[in-house]
Structure formats: structure tokens, C-alpha cells
Amino acid sequence: MDKVIKQTKWIKNRKKILVTLSLVGSILIFFLIKTRTISPDLEYSKLKIGKIELGEFQEVVIGNGIIESKNTILIDAKQGGIITEILAEDGDMVDAGDVLLRLSNDAVMLDYMQRETQIVEQINNLRNTRVNLYQNLRTSEDRLEEYRNQYVISKRQYVIDSIMLASNGLAKNKFEESSINFKFLLEKVKTLEKRKNQDKSYHSDQIFRVDNSIELMERNLELIREKLREMTVKASLSGQLNSFSVEPGQVLRQNQTIGRIDVPGKFWIRTLVDQHYLNRLSEGQNGVIQYDGETYELHLSKVLSTVENGQIEVYFDFVNEYPNELRRGQNVHVKIEISAKHKALKLQKGAFFQSSGGQYVYVLSDDRKSAYKQPVLLGKQNPSYYEVLEGLLEGQNVVISTYETFKNYQEIRLITK
Numbered sequence: 552m553d554k555v556i557k558q559t560k561w562i563k564n565r566k567k568i569l570v571t572l573s574l575v576g577s578i579l580i581f582f583l584i585k586t587r588t589i590s591p592d593l594e595y596s597k598l599k600i601g602k603i604e605l606g607e608f609q610e611v612v613i614g615n616g617i618i619e620s621k622n623t624i625l626i627d628a629k630q631g632g633i634i635t636e637i638l639a640e641d642g643d644m645v646d647a648g649d650v651l652l653r654l655s656n657d658a659v660m661l662d663y664m665q666r667e668t669q670i671v672e673q674i675n676n677l678r679n680t681r682v683n684l685y686q687n688l689r690t691s692e693d694r695l696e697e698y699r700n701q702y703v704i705s706k707r708q709y710v711i712d713s714i715m716l717a718s719n720g721l722a723k724n725k726f727e728e729s730s731i732n733f734k735f736l737l738e739k740v741k742t743l744e745k746r747k748n749q750d751k752s753y754h755s756d757q758i759f760r761v762d763n764s765i766e767l768m769e770r771n772l773e774l775i776r777e778k779l780r781e782m783t784v785k786a787s788l789s790g791q792l793n794s795f796s797v798e799p800g801q802v803l804r805q806n807q808t809i810g811r812i813d814v815p816g817k818f819w820i821r822t823l824v825d826q827h828y829l830n831r832l833s834e835g836q837n838g839v840i841q842y843d844g845e846t847y848e849l850h851l852s853k854v855l856s857t858v859e860n861g862q863i864e865v866y867f868d869f870v871n872e873y874p875n876e877l878r879r880g881q882n883v884h885v886k887i888e889i890s891a892k893h894k895a896l897k898l899q900k901g902a903f904f905q906s907s908g909g910q911y912v913y914v915l916s917d918d919r920k921s922a923y924k925q926p927v928l929l930g931k932q933n934p935s936y937y938e939v940l941e942g943l944l945e946g947q948n949v950v951i952s953t954y955e956t957f958k959n960y961q962e963i964r965l966i967t968k
Contacts, residue, residue, distance in 0.1 A: 600949065611889060617880065620813035621868075627807065635655045641793065663779050677768065681758060691743070813879060852866050898929070898936060904937070912927050
């Protein structure tokens with residue numbers, strides 16, 4: 552008969568204990584791996600080393616510049632229509648007033664001709680009105696002059712008759728006729744003089760109004776004729792004709808841009824800069840470009856505050872001369888001086904910044920057999936260097952190549968093969 556063996560607590564919980572020990576062991580192994588302070592050996596020759604220097608530092612940013620003509624005017628077809636004649640080609644040098652092309656638009660021509668006819672008719676009517684006003688004034692003046700002559704004659708006769716009446720040489724009834732005629736003409740002259748003054752004032756006011764109306768009509772007429780002349784597209788300034796791509800028979804919309812004229816020899820550089828520098832850029836700041844082995848000085852003349860795709864636009868003028876070979880649309884790199892030069896510790900730029908975010912670096916030991924992680928505080932930058940504010944000393948050597956393979960270690964061993 553078999554004997555029943557009683558299981559102990561160990562046997563009952565063996566599986567649970569083994570699972571627990573395995574889990575604890577895994578955690579310990581993971582912890583040990585994560586807390587190792589020294590990495591596997593790294594070849595010294597594969598690392599890029601930079602030395603902490605004390606010297607002149609200036610914050611500089613590189614912007615992508617495009618050469619543009621400073622004086623440019625767009626060519627628009629102010630009146631839409633069909634191109635009937637082209638008298639210039641893209642790239643030609645043109646003078647102000649040169650005819651570039653001619654348009655045809657029957658509907659516009661007919662409308663303007665009708666309006667021109669109406670205005671000419673109105674001008675003629677106003678001029679006739681002015682002539683009539685002058686004639687009326689002249690008639691009134693002639694009539695007044697006629698009565699004045701009659702008055703002078705009647706006055707002389709009245710004096711003679713008065714003397715003859717006193718000497719009984721004239722009948723009383725004859726004298727009364729002479730007196731009545733004299734007094735009538737006197738009153739008539741006074742009335743006509745008063746009317747003349749009134750008519751003259753009215754006439755001056757009317758002539759002024761008529762002349763103003765004629766002047767307005769003539770301006771409207773000139774405007775219409777100017778619109779008709781716009782069917783011929785001309786160069787508004789002298790320069791080089793660019794982006795002028797048109798063909799005979801092509802239909803142009805009203806105010807459609809068909810090209811531009813650039814004034815040769817007057818360039819500036821439109822530069823795109825990261826929006827981070829918006830509040831640190833102002834007119835008058837300096838910049839330079841390298842072109843064909845030569846350095847050309849620039850100064851900032853215009854800053855646009857509009858941000859597009861994380862960038863802002865700024866414009867640089869040449870301080871003195873500029874390269875004769877410059878052409879619109881060429882790309883250049885513009886070095887923009889953000890701050891003045893000053894003494895500072897500086898560290899050469901490298902791929903380490905992308906790995907550490909500029910929060911730490913690996914500093915080489917004196918024997919160059921190891922490097923340790925050192926927290927740092929970096930400040931401004933330029934295309935070649937970072938400004939070192941804290942954490943490093945002059946003369947120290949720093950790994951400036953990427954840290955991706957060892958950034959989790961506090962120290963790395965360096966070997967030379």
C-alpha cells in the first residue's frame with residue numbers, strides 16, 4: 552500500500568518563488584545596465600575634438616538671400632483686349648515712353664467714342680451759353696450808351712430852352728416838352744445803369760460757372776482720351792524689360808500684369824531669416840556676402856514683421872560697390888551681425904548639439920584616455936562657434952561629434968589603435 556507524502560510550503564509555492572526571483576533578477580540586471588557609468592571602448596580617431604578658446608565672439612546668423620532690383624515697376628494692361636502688335640521682347644533695354652504692345656477692344660473703343668461725343672456736345676453748348684451771356688451784356692451796354700447820348704443832347708436842349716423861356720423867346724408848352732424829355736432820359740439812364748451793374752454781377756457769376764463746367768468737361772474728355780491711349784502699352788521708365796511673355800492674339804484681362812521693368816545697376820538683397828531673430832533685427836545693422844572670392848559689405852534697410860513658414864523677410868543694401876556680374880534672382884548667403892564683437896569663451900560647432908540639446912558635453916581628460924559628461928550653459932552662436940557661459944574653462948578639449956551611441960553614459964573610455 553502506497554504512502555501519501557505531505558507537501559511542504561516550499562513545494563507548494565515553488566513556482567511562485569521562482570517567478571518572483573526571475574523577475575527580481577531581471578530588474579537588477581536592467582538596473583545595472585542602465586546605471587553603468589563607463590561605456591565600451593571608443594576609438595579616439597573617430598571622434599571630433601574642439602578646444603575651448605577665449606577670444607573675440609560675435610553673434611552672426613546666416614540668411615538665404617535673393618538678388619532683386621531695387622527699382623522695379625510692373626507693367627499692367629490697364630485696358631483689357633486682344634494683342635494686335637508687339638514691339639519689344641523680354642530682356643530688351645527700353646526707354647520711358649517706348650511702345651511695348653498695342654491692344655484692340657471694339658466694345659471699349661465704341662463706349663469711349665460715344666462718351667467723347669456726348670461730352671464734346673456738352674462743351675459746345677456751354678461755350679454757346681457763354682457767348683450768349685457776353686452778347687446780352689454787350690447789348691445792355693450798347694443800349695445804355697445810346698440813352699446816355701440822348702440824355703446829353705436833351706440836357707443841352709433843356710438848358711437852352713430854359714434860357715429862352717426866361718427871355719420870353721420860347722413858348723411855355725415847348726419848354727415843358729423839353730423838360731419832360733430831359734427828365735425821362737435822366738431816369739432812363741439811371742435805370743439802365745443800375746440794371747447794367749446787376750447784369751454784370753450776374754454775368755460774372757454765370758461766366759464763372761460756365762467756365763468751371765467747361766473745364767470739368769475737358770478734364771473728363773482728356774480722361775476718356777487717356778483711356779483710349781491705354782490701349783497702347785508703353786514703358787513708364789527706362790530699364791530692362793523682364794518677365795515679358797506675350798503673343799499676338801493673346802487676350803489680356805483688365806489690369807493684368809504682363810511684365811516688369813528693372814532699373815539696371817540698382818540692387819538689394821531680399822533675405823529670409825528665422826523668426827527667432829525678429830526682435831533682434833533693426834535698420835542699420837551690418838551684413839556681408841562673399842561673391843567670387845570678394846567680400847561686400849551690406850547694411851539692413853528694411854525689416855518686414857510678417858512671419859511666413861517660420862521666416863521673416865529683411866532687405867539689405869550694398870554699402871559701397873557691388874559685383875558687376877550680379878543678376879536678378881541669384882542666390883547668396885548673407886552673414887548678418889546680430890551683436891557687437893566681445894571677448895568670450897567659445898566652442899566650435901558640431902553634431903553634439905543635436906544629441907545633447909546644448910545641455911551637456913563630454914570633456915576629455917588630460918591624458919585623453921577618457922571623457923566625462925559635463926553640464927554646460929551655452930549662449931549665443933554664429934556659423935562657427937557657440938558662446939560658453941558656464942561649465943567649461945579655457946583650454947579644455949571637448950568631443951564635438953555626435954553623442955548618439957554613448958549619450959546615456961557618464962564617462963567614456965578612449966583607445967588609440
